[in-house]
Amino acid sequence: MEHILRPIYQERASHPDTLGVILINKRDDAINLTDTFDSVLLIIVKEADQPIFTKHYLYGDTKMVMHIVTEKRLRKWLFIGSNRKLVDWIFFGKVLFDRNEFLYKLRSELQEFPFYGRKIKTGIQFSKLIRRYLEGKEFFERGDYLDAYNYVVESLHHLGRLSVIDSGLYPEVTVWAQVKKIEPAVYKLYEELIMSNETLDKRLELLFLASEFLINSRTHDGAQHIVEVMLTKPTWKIQELHAHEELSYYSTDLEVFVEYLIDKGYIIVEPVIAKNEIVFHRHYRVDKQFIESEYGL
CATH class of the missing domain: 1.20.120.330 (Nucleotidyltransferases  domain 2)
Known part of the structure; x- marks a missing residue:
């Protein structure tokens, strides 16, 4: 799945505001972790006109979704706990791009839980x-x-x-x-x-x-x-x-x-x-x- 989505996330990774890109694939042992999609592409950005931007893609019978989320909205979700899938995505998703170790530091922060x-x-x-x-x-x-x-x-x-x-x-x-x-x-x-x-x-x-x-x-x-x-x-x-x-x-x-x-x-x-x-x-x-x-x- 990564090679299909590569042109999409590489374009986003070239933007200076992009902090990290994570790929989450559907797993049989996880209950609706990907919201019925076969793959989720989570892109975290420093700032954007919209705090959340979503696009759906189709490749044959495969459904894919891309979420672009600002760092501020991401941290709000983590504080409030209103998007519990997000923690699983950050911990277990595959990191495709990580600017200045943003995702590495975020994972460490979540593990240490200040x-x-x-x-x-x-x-x-x-x-x-x-x-x-x-x-x-x-x-x-x-x-x-x-x-x-x-x-x-x-x-x-x-x-x-x-x-x-x-x-x-x-x-x-x-x-x-x-x-x-x-x-x-x-x-x-x-x-x-x-x-x-x-x-x-x-x-x-x-x-x-x-x-x-x-x-x-x-x-x-x-x-x-x-x-x-x-x-x-x-x-x-x-x-x-x-x-x-x-x-x-x-x-x-x-x-x-x-x-x-x-x-x-x-x-x-x-x-x-x-x-x-x-x-x-x-x-x-x-x-x-x-x-x-x-x-x-």
């Missing part, structure tokens, strides 16, 4: 977990058990990914195979939800109780990244939090996460009088006394 990288990924996954858990609980309390079930499954997936991240690894496509080895207690919860003979409402009730305990035990680590960011300023408006480069990765989960941390005592709401002197703006600051006792800062 502590800072773990903190931000933990924060993002934890914020997603909080939203799914709270929304699922609302459905459960209203008696909408099937909707609650969907949210509980999602929240367990985030719990599983947190377990993998805590162990110093990246969540793979087959994340539950990783969780089974790393944290059997979380895997057992997942098994009980989907395989138990109890009625659905009883299964959900037990899962919410167990999940609440696990969430509380992870709040310390899950809040660390956002707390450290917020300590860089005395107070924050919500838009300032959204606009912060790192906190923007939390996306729509950020506000629910902030409310959760207010409830847990990490963040304090500071009312600031508005122009009409009746309505107050809501500003936010970290409770430094609480944080000092929590993190020993």
